[in-house]
Amino acid sequence: MTRSDPRFDPLARLLHWLMAALILAMLFIGVGMVSTVSERYAMLVAIHRPLGVAILCLAALRLANRLRKPAPPLPADLPAWQGFAARASHWLLYGLMLGLPLIGWAMQSAGQVPVVLYGQLALPAILPASPGLHAALRSAHQLLAYGLFLLVLLHLGAALMHRLLRRDGVFRSMAP
């Protein structure tokens, strides 16, 4: 045995559960804010931007950690398609964790909206002003956010299957 503990390293597990909570909160905040013109809109937008940027930073840290420390192997008896689905969905999740906040930042830049995080702290624009790009990225932000929620549901379903039906140690490898 080269690995005594068939689990993700502690930093990976910490980041996983922290980000799970943040991303889920972010998805609910996102669809909630664009569903209302009440005072919740302004309040939620003010949370959405800094939280999204925090997720971007955490995702970058997490990707670096993941590339440095490989994941524990999947069970040997896992059907090949499930192994493929697991690997593909995990990379898709990384893509969206990084992509969604980047698109949010880029669409605000193209729409000439200052990306104020808090008080005087604002991010620079990462795209030149462009109404077409603003509209296209705004739609992409919406569609990819729905996609991320769907992927999170699939991920949660699969994790619970491993935990409650297969009982094959996959859940335990990421359990806190």
Next chain:
Amino acid sequence: MDEDQGQRGGVPVTGIAALLRLAGIGAVLAAAAGGFAYAGGWLTPDRLSPARLVGQLEANAGPHPGFRRNHAKGVCVTGRFASSGAGQEWSRATVFRPGTVPVLGRFALPGGNPAAPDAAVPVRSMALQLTSPDGAVWRTGMNSSPAFPVRNAADFFALQQASAPDPATHRPDPAKLQAFLADHPETVRALALGRSFPPASGFGNGTYHSVNAFLLVDGAGRETPVRWAMVPEQPFAPFDARAAQGRDAVFDGLAAAVAQAPLRWRLMVTLAEPGDPTSDATAIWPPERRQVEFGVLTIAGVESEDDGACRDINFDPLTLPDGIAASDDPLLSARSAAYARSARLRDGEAKSPSAIAPPAASPRNAP
């Protein structure tokens, strides 16, 4: 007992137990999806979303792709704001330090018709973006009427519905409007107040009001509720519809005036007294409230929206620098949400030429 070990000791669950657990997983996923749908408003179609609110504006005015869903007819302007430094007593915003900052703006007529006759709309607007040397951005959209007809977004929506053109007559149904006014004495009062501030003969000699209250925040975090107005140095003269020749008379007058000499306004900030309501845009504060001049706005250039920088700007009233903050007026959040929706829609649509093309900026009129 319930080991999660797999080939390392656990045993897969089969039979009835597996079905039950599968059902449990399904229930967890369904609950999550249901919560998401609730948060997004898909289970409560009555919730007033920005899309519904802006959709009503669009329904009333008819489709005008590429244009703002309200204040659709407009023109871009450029200039500068010279701060006197007086504002520093109440606000830490860098725009209020002594000095001059560049300004980009837009004069417009309320309403969703980008080719409305100027004489048809008794209110006019001035929107500004002031950019401080440190990069802080302040955007403000102001109206020539100091009060707004409604207090909140739900009433705004109901008023829009009540003034929607009847499909048969293409005119609003007076009975619906009467019914709305009967339920909303504050709207009757605000409209009467608006009539006592008649439109000026031009854009240049009109006063423009923030309408909504905001908070100034100083270096110690002390908050002062305020409203502001741009008060013209050009002498007021009332609008005379007979003298205003042509659909675009007021816009043409602006370009002609700026071609003669820059136009100037004083930024007057009204300080609230304890007890003055900050969440009711239908009522103004008593006229004896203290007013402080924070600086002078100069407008020196007019350009068509077609090639002017203002077209693609969203003058969201919550684009505020540190040192100016939202009050508890519920219209501010509603405006912010609706303007984002309008900006998203128009930014994705093909552009057609603006009705207003001032000579200086119009290639069509070039020699």
